[in-house]
Amino acid sequence: MMWKYRSLKLAAVVTLLAIVAALAWTFAARPTRWQQKLPDGTVMRVERVSFGRADPNYYPWSLPDRVKRVVSAALPKRWSTNWALSKTPVSIVGEGIVGKVNTNQDALHVWLTRRDATNGFTNVGVDSAELVDRLGFVYRANTVDWAREPSPPAPPGRRPPITHWNFVDQDISTLTSLTFEAFPRHEREFRLWLHHSEKLIAELVVENPAPEPPVPKEAAPAIPVTNRYGDLEFVLQRIDIRKLNGNSRIIRGILPVFEVREAGMASTEWQALDFDLSDGSGNRALKNYDGFNDSLYLSPAEKEWRLAVKLYGGEHSGFASNMVAKIKGIQVPGPEQSVALDGNFDLGVNVQPLEFIGLPVARQSLQVALSDGPAWHDRALTIRAVDKQGREFYAARTSPGLPAPSMETNGIRYVKLRDNSIMPRRTSTETFLLNLPKDAQTVDLYFCVHTARTEEFVFRPPQ
16 A cells, blocks of 8 residues: 555655746746847747648637736736736738748748737737848748737627728737748757837847758759750850849849750740749848849858749740740721731630720731630740731730830830639730831731740859
């Protein structure tokens, strides 16, 4: 019986020690590097850092907060009156878009709150964020998600209240979530810079929850790099580094330079219109939401970069994948005249020419109805006019409220419509400008839909 008593006593002691350790951890102060007291007396705080897919339903209270709530509910109120408990729940209701984010890829997620003197939630006030590695390289956040306190339920028969967002001040954001697809994956911890209106308001240190990235098995080759397919060659000749307003320290992005050869001869029929940059550690460069490519950049300390390029081939290339429709012998309209066009072409996407209009400034415009949706993925449109002398003229897209495109040069002009893969299929009417010479009386119109060819180049980052 004695050994049973001792066993029970030992088990009780172990359980008590475990409870004491858990409570000590629960009530322990958060590492000061994870939070910072700001000049206005509020505390900016990292609630959670995770790696994986985004969790839109994350509840912002930290684990110690949740444990305290469970314990306080079972204790007399006077014992837990002074406990530092979060007072207000919050929920994600809005998104401040900085750049594109890939929903099917693991990323680093950082959740922030800001507490006032009573430990209640207050406006976080962060509109952009960056991570900084030990070498000083800066990684920008892909997205900044904002949240607010839940609105009270609407009375029966009444519409719920509408939340008005201020995308400059985010004056009702009580929780902020940051997503980084590129970050210092080889480092155990890194600095987090938080900004409001481009002003640094807090600097914290966060730990890296991601697993150690793989090491490339082979050293990446130096530029130039060639992808060869029989008589067709794609060559990444060099990477030009773009500086911000001439500043030698601040990198804006890269400008890749390519050459395409067909049967050993340089070809001008190909254009690179879209880029995605990643590295051997799994990082993907931030890409602006509007699709601009000049912001792409990653740490040059990585062992390899991978550049995925979408190249579009012209009508005269024997290696491009294109579909073409032609309308022959169209009379060129004079100023303030118009010619109705007849045609409805299925070129993988629906292209319907409507009207050919003469403008007062000795130019012409084309009205074309285009279907918009997933079918435009990896496709682009060109419109080419050829007169009786064999001269070629390419149309340029124009939009209301935007400056007219320059028509001084006459190269191939690709039109890439947005891939609205999550939107219902619809048709929009687009306007294209032509600059035909005065002696052009009739033209043949060619409507060509080009399918992109994606090439990946693996190389050593430029230094």
